[in-house]
Amino acid sequence: MDIENAFSKEEQEKLMKTVQQILDKTLVFSDYCQNIRDKVTSKERVNRSAGLNQLSFVILNLPKDFLDHEEAMYLLKFLSARFDDCGHSAELLVRVVHHLYFTVQRFEKADIFEVFHNIFAENGVQAYAQADRALFLEIMDHTVDHYFYVIEELGVQYYNIFSNTAGGERDPRCLMKVFSIFSKVMRQMDVGPFMEDMFDLIACYYPIEYQPRETDKNPLSPEALSAGCEACLIANRGFSLYTYQLILDKLMEDDENVGHETKLKICKFLISVMTKFGPGSLLALTDEFLAAFRMISFNPRRKSFEKETVDTVGSTMKALINCLNQLDSPRSEEEIERATHQMIENSEPFVLQAEMGLAAKALKTFEFVVLAHEIAAELALPKVLYWLRALIAGITIKNIENKKEILEETLPLTPEWLEIGIKTGKGNHVQEAVPGLIGALKNIEDVDSQLLQQVLAEIGRILVGNEDLRANLKKEIEDVLDKVLAVEYHDSEKLRTAIASFLEEYVQHDFETVWNKVEKDLKAVDYWSAKEFLFCGALVSSEVGLERCYPLFLERMTNKDSDVKLSIIEFGVILEKNKERDLVDERLISPFCKALGQLLDQFKDDRQRLVDLGERLQDLVLKVDKRLKPNLLNWFQSTIFEVLKSSELSAKQTIGALEFLLPVVLQTTDASTLTNLLQNLYEYHKNHTDENISNYLLAVLFAVHNRGAADHEVVRSIVNDDSLSAEAEAVILRNEVLTKRIFPVEKVRKMLNGADPKQLYQVLNFDSTLTDPVKNNFSKTFIWTQRILTQFIPIFVEEYKGSEDKGKMNAMAKMIPSILQLSQRVSIPMTHELMILFPLLIASINETEVTSSEFSLLIKSIVNLLKLTNKQDLAIDRLSEVAYEFEKVLVDPNSPSSAVFSALEGLEAVGKRVQSASRFFRWDQTIISIRKATQSKKRIIRQKAAYVSNLWEVMPV
Numbered sequence: 001m002d003i004e005n006a007f008s009k010e011e012q013e014k015l016m017k018t019v020q021q022i023l024d025k026t027l028v029f030s031d032y033c034q035n036i037r038d039k040v041t042s043k044e045r046v047n048r049s050a051g052l053n054q055l056s057f058v059i060l061n062l063p064k065d066f067l068d069h070e071e072a073m074y075l076l077k078f079l080s081a082r083f084d085d086c087g088h089s090a091e092l093l094v095r096v097v098h099h100l101y102f103t104v105q106r107f108e109k110a111d112i113f114e115v116f117h118n119i120f121a122e123n124g125v126q127a128y129a130q131a132d133r134a135l136f137l138e139i140m141d142h143t144v145d146h147y148f149y150v151i152e153e154l155g156v157q158y159y160n161i162f163s164n165t166a167g168g169e170r171d172p173r174c175l176m177k178v179f180s181i182f183s184k185v186m187r188q189m190d191v192g193p194f195m196e197d198m199f200d201l202i203a204c205y206y207p208i209e210y211q212p213r214e215t216d217k218n219p220l221s222p223e224a225l226s227a228g229c230e231a232c233l234i235a236n237r238g239f240s241l242y243t244y245q246l247i248l249d250k251l252m253e254d255d256e257n258v259g260h261e262t263k264l265k266i267c268k269f270l271i272s273v274m275t276k277f278g279p280g281s282l283l284a285l286t287d288e289f290l291a292a293f294r295m296i297s298f299n300p301r302r303k304s305f306e307k308e309t310v311d312t313v314g315s316t317m318k319a320l321i322n323c324l325n326q327l328d329s330p331r332s333e334e335e336i337e338r339a340t341h342q343m344i345e346n347s348e349p350f351v352l353q354a355e356m357g358l359a360a361k362a363l364k365t366f367e368f369v370v371l372a373h374e375i376a377a378e379l380a381l382p383k384v385l386y387w388l389r390a391l392i393a394g395i396t397i398k399n400i401e402n403k404k405e406i407l408e409e410t411l412p413l414t415p416e417w418l419e420i421g422i423k424t425g426k427g428n429h430v431q432e433a434v435p436g437l438i439g440a441l442k443n444i445e446d447v448d449s450q451l452l453q454q455v456l457a458e459i460g461r462i463l464v465g466n467e468d469l470r471a472n473l474k475k476e477i478e479d480v481l482d483k484v485l486a487v488e489y490h491d492s493e494k495l496r497t498a499i500a501s502f503l504e505e506y507v508q509h510d511f512e513t514v515w516n517k518v519e520k521d522l523k524a525v526d527y528w529s530a531k532e533f534l535f536c537g538a539l540v541s542s543e544v545g546l547e548r549c550y551p552l553f554l555e556r557m558t559n560k561d562s563d564v565k566l567s568i569i570e571f572g573v574i575l576e577k578n579k580e581r582d583l584v585d586e587r588l589i590s591p592f593c594k595a596l597g598q599l600l601d602q603f604k605d606d607r608q609r610l611v612d613l614g615e616r617l618q619d620l621v622l623k624v625d626k627r628l629k630p631n632l633l634n635w636f637q638s639t640i641f642e643v644l645k646s647s648e649l650s651a652k653q654t655i656g657a658l659e660f661l662l663p664v665v666l667q668t669t670d671a672s673t674l675t676n677l678l679q680n681l682y683e684y685h686k687n688h689t690d691e692n693i694s695n696y697l698l699a700v701l702f703a704v705h706n707r708g709a710a711d712h713e714v715v716r717s718i719v720n721d722d723s724l725s726a727e728a729e730a731v732i733l734r735n736e737v738l739t740k741r742i743f744p745v746e747k748v749r750k751m752l753n754g755a756d757p758k759q760l761y762q763v764l765n766f767d768s769t770l771t772d773p774v775k776n777n778f779s780k781t782f783i784w785t786q787r788i789l790t791q792f793i794p795i796f797v798e799e800y801k802g803s804e805d806k807g808k809m810n811a812m813a814k815m816i817p818s819i820l821q822l823s824q825r826v827s828i829p830m831t832h833e834l835m836i837l838f839p840l841l842i843a844s845i846n847e848t849e850v851t852s853s854e855f856s857l858l859i860k861s862i863v864n865l866l867k868l869t870n871k872q873d874l875a876i877d878r879l880s881e882v883a884y885e886f887e888k889v890l891v892d893p894n895s896p897s898s899a900v901f902s903a904l905e906g907l908e909a910v911g912k913r914v915q916s917a918s919r920f921f922r923w924d925q926t927i928i929s930i931r932k933a934t935q936s937k938k939r940i941i942r943q944k945a946a947y948v949s950n951l952w953e954v955m956p957v
Contacts, residue, residue: 007057015054019061029071032058045085052082056092064103073111076100080118094128098135102142112147125165130174137177140165144184151185158185159194167201172210172220179228186235199242202232207250207262230269234276241281243273248285251292255299263296264308267316274323279335282323286339293317294346297365298358310361314368317343321372333375340376343369344383351387352396359391360409363417370420377424385421385433388414392440407447414441415458422466431472434463438476442483450490457484457498464505478513481506485517489531491566496534500573503538511544522549528556530566537570541577546587550574554591558598568616575624585631593635600639600660604649607656615769618663622777629667636664637673644680654684655692662696663769666776671709678704679714694724698731698762699770705735706778730762737763738773738780743791752799755808764792764818785825793819793833800840806847810854813844816861823868834868838878841865845885850895859889859902866909876914880922883910887922887929897938904933904944911951927952 007015021027039051059067059075067075080097097119107115125136143150151158162185166178182202191198208226212219233243247270250258258266270289274282282289297313324335347366350358366384370377390396391410397403414437421430438459444452460480463469470477484499507514518535525532536553539545553574557567571592578588596617603609621632640661643654668674678700685693701718704710710732719728733751736744751759765771773780781787796819800812816837823834841862848855862882889895889903907930930952933945 007053012057015057016061019058022058022062023066029062029067048082048085052079053092055079056096059096060092060099064099067100067103069104069106072100072103076104076115077111077118080115083119083123094132094135098139101139107147109149112143112150113153116143116147116150120161120165123164126168130171133169133171133174134177136165137174137181141177141181141184144181148188152189155189156192156194158189159191159198162198163201172212172225175205176220176225176228179225179232183228183231183235186232186239190236190238195236195238196242199233199239202229203242203246205229206233206246207258207266209262226265230272234273237277240277243277244281244285247273248288248292251289251296255301260296260299260302260309264312267293267296267312270316271319274319278326279323282320283335286320286324286335287342289320290317290339290342290346297361298350298356300356300358306361310364314365317365318368318372321369321376325373336373336375337379340369340379344380348383348387352390354391354397354402354406354410359406360413363387363410363413367416367420370424374424377420377426381417381421381424381426381429382433384417385429385437388417389433389436389440392437392444394446404446407444408451411447411451411455414455415462418459418462422462422469427466427468431469434459434469434473434476438479442479449488450492450495453484453489454495454498456480457495457502460484461498461502461505464502464509470509477506481514481517485535489529489534491530496530496569499534500538503535504541504577507539507542507545511539511542514539515545515548522552526556527559527561528567529563532556533563533567533570537574540574543581546578546581550588550591554595558595558602560602564599565612565616568613568620572620572623575628579625579628584628589628589631593632596635597639600657603660604653604656607652607659610656610660611769614660614663617660618667618769618775621664621667622775633664633668636661637668637677640665640677641680644684651688651690654688655690658692658696662699663775666699666703666770669707669777671704671707674700674704674707675709675712675714678712678718682714682718694727696770697724698727699768701728702731702735702771703776703778705732706739726756727758727762730756730759734763734765734771737788737792738766738778738784741781743787745791745795748792748795749799752796752812753808755805755811757811757814760811760815761818764788764815764822767818767821785822789819789823789826789833793836797836797840809844810847813840813858814854816841817857817864820861820864820868834865837865838862838882842881842885850889850892850899856896856899856902859886859899859906862886863902863906863909866906866913869913879910879913883907883922883926886910887926890929890933897936897941900933900936901941901944904930904941904948908944908948908951911948911955914955923952923955 018027018032022029022032033055036051036055039047040055042048042051056079076097079093079100082093083097101115119136119139123136125133128136154161162182166181169175169178179202182198186198206229208222208229210222210225212222233239233246247266250266251263255263293313293316297309302309321336321339324339325332327335343366347362350356350362352359363384366380370380370384388410391406392414394403397406418430418434421427421433441452441456441459457480460477463473463477463480481502484502489495489499503514518539522528522532522536528536533553533556536549536556539549540553553567553570556562557564557571575584575588578584581587599613600610603613621629621636624632640658643649643657643661646654649657665673665677678697681693681697681700685697697718701715704712704715709715718724719732721728730751733744733747736747748763751763766773769775773784796812796815800809803809803812819837820834841858845855845858845862848858862885866882883906886903886906889899890907895903907926927949930945930949934942934949936942936945
């Protein structure tokens with residue numbers, strides 16, 4: 001109990017006067033004790049308790065160093081002996097004993113024994129309030145830390161004391177202290193015949209199922225509490241059998257009693273237990289543990305592949321094998337062999353009966369076992385490779401309709417297992433299995449050709465990369481090569497990587513075989529697709545390939561109808577693979593740049609083609625090795641100056657060329673190059689009043705400021721140019737927002753107040769090809785997106801709410817899409833910051849004509865903002881308000897189709913966030929509005945309306 005609650009206000013004032021008299025030395029403390037002696041020793045319990053409370057109050061209000069050692073010790077012994085009859089009636093007794101215990105600086109052996117006995121021997125600590133129990137536990141913890149000989153001399157008697165003190169404790173904060181005391185004691189001593197009883201005091205809490213309450217001011221983490229409990233269970237080697245048995249019992253329980261996620265946590269703890277206790281007590285339970293792992297991994301109610309389950313159970317099985325390996329030979333080999341056979345027996349039905357949907361999970365889990373020990377690999381690998389062949393051939397698949405799904409799940413595991421075989425030194429088993437596997441793969445018809453090609457390429461790379469397999473499986477490797485080259489190619493990053501890796505590995509050992517198979521086709525095709533560029537690019541990874549294939553690669557790259565974008569990707573791969581070669585600039589980069597010049601000339605009238613290629617080249621140069629980048633940049637820089645000075649190019653052709661070149665040129669960090677470019681562009685701009693040129697000029701101005709070259713005459717000229725000054729000011733502010741640690745608050749406010757739509761657009765324009773800070777490698781502050789949003793949004797909202805100028809409000813509302821676009825760059829959702837934009841959007845949409853382009857933009861903004869939220873982020877009344885705005889769009893005959901479709905998307909998002917139809921009072925009106933949209937003349941809107949209508953109509957009540 002708190003001191004303040006033990007007495008009335010009048011009593012407290014009276015006692016505080018006594019305290020003051022003692023401090024003023026007008027009353028000697030020993031005289032005060034003598035005066036109250038009759039009361040604290042009264043035969044009447046009520047009087048004794050009252051006297052003890054009064055004495056306790058006085059002591060607690062004295063300075064900690066007021067009592068000398070003898071006085072504090074005497075009082076501690078006296079008061080601690082009062083627990084047997086006044087522990088609960090004298091509310092301050094626990095507080096004062098705790099206070100005196102920590103006041104005493106040192107204890108003699110006899111004194112600490114007496115005090116410890118008084119406090120804990122016969123005192124039922126669990127009958128006290130939580131605050132008092134915490135004080136008792138602090139005293140015991142201190143005794144364990146500083147006077148452990150007390151605990152040692154008590155020996156087995158300590159079990160009774162600890163049981164009375166901690167048994168049945170439920171408060172998390174007290175439990176943490178209980179766990180700490182228990183683990184420290186049991187690490188240092190045994191309690192003889194009470195070992196199991198002592199263990200049971202803690203085992204009853206395992207596994208910890210605890211979540212802090214929302215009202216807790218300083219919540220204890222569930223992880224900390226679990227760790228404390230687990231530390232107790234492994235504190236003493238005498239707990240070995242009990243802990244193993246406890247874990248086994250919990251793993252074998254139904255999921256209703258011990259959930260799946262909890263069982264995974266128990267498996268992780270089991271790994272620690274095996275590390276601590278070793279195999280001794282585990283041996284008798286090995287089969288049962290393996291059965292438990294089977295139940296967890298192959299739970300028929302959890303068929304989907306769960307990486308956490310596979311990794312956790314697999315790691316636990318691997319740890320079990322390692323634990324058994326600690327036994328003396330030959331016992332360790334015998335036990336590992338027996339356990340491996342058991343694991344094979346447990347897994348085989350779930351692999352071969354693939355319709356159960358657990359084959360991939362079983363095979364992935366088994367990887368951990370094979371990698372654990374040589375014996376496990378020797379026994380399991382042949383079995384697994386047989387299982388894979390059986391699955392690929394469909395031998396055990398009863399329903400042919402399931403074959404495609406099963407193959408798509410298990411095919412990618414085939415190369416993984418071949419690699420495991422090589423890694424574990426079991427190449428002989430791989431060599432024996434490969435002919436059958438390749439034969440089965442060649443005959444597959446019921447699977448996606450892209451997946452098959454990828455798997456074959458990965459297998460080919462593995463076989464070619466191993467010297468023995470390359471020598472002994474020549475026919476099989478060539479069969480794989482033929483299949484990879486023949487299968488229809490579908491461009492994807494995974495497939496591209498797999499094929500390139502296979503061919504690159506192959507040509508390092510045998511270029512001629514590959515070249516002979518592809519040369520005719522490559523030369524016969526004038527216009528290359530991604531497939532030809534990929535094959536040829538892979539061949540260039542060898543010296544002979546560089547000489548024979550690279551010229552052909554560049555020749556086809558410049559053919560107008562070739563897939564040029566893919567050729568640029570492949571050039572990036574070629575450059576990376578050959579970056580260490582001599583004369584890389586002369587042999588690779590210079591010819592490539594010459595080809596780019598041809599492309600620029602070919603597509604000079606196809607602006608969109610040049611835009612696409614410019615974006616692809618931007619990505620290429622961004623990723624190029626730093627040593628090689630200057631040589632590429634030099635070509636782009638010299639070419640862009642030629643373009644700006646050329647009299648042969650029309651204005652449209654110049655714009656197309658700039659779209660092609662600028663995305664790369666802006667990556668330069670050379671300030672003089674950028675200022676020179678800015679000067680040339682500005683001169684060009686004076687004679688060509690095209691909006692595109694203005695945008696390019698502003699993009700270069702941004703780059704100049706970002707590279708630290710703001711103090712230049714051309715910059716000042718642009719800033720003072722009436723046609724550019726407003727946007728230039730915004731561009732300069734954008735750079736400050738991006739790079740300055742101190743956010744330019746006043747400048748942002750000024751620009752928002754100005755409400756110039758062009759300025760407001762430029763301030764947060766970070767998403768175009770020429771302004772993206774990442775794509776252009778611009779300087780920026782750490783976590784720049786979060787910093788900008790957290791600083792900008794509050795200012796934005798404040799300015800919007802404080803304005804009555806409709807023009808300003810409409811101009812500002814158009815910035816919201818840019819804000820949302822910026823927020824999508826942040827890996828951690830910034831929902832709280834974005835939520836304050838909702839009222840602004842609602843207000844803006846009510847002020848905007850439904851037929852205007854601004855209206856569609858606002859509707860899309862609301863939908864995008866809604867999609868960034870979770871169920872708990874918006875209250876039901878806010879969702880209702882948003883739904884009402886969407887409903888108005890659906891029932892308004894003047895609403896454009898784009899706004900109607902966006903409104904349906906919005907109601908879809910609202911519907912997914914409404915927990916119950918009965919709580920959403922607009923449910924009826926919403927349904928009516930959606931049904932109206934099903935009558936639209938546009939098929940895409942009718943389809944969307946039907947889907948959204950179904951979502952709302954089946955909503956739980």
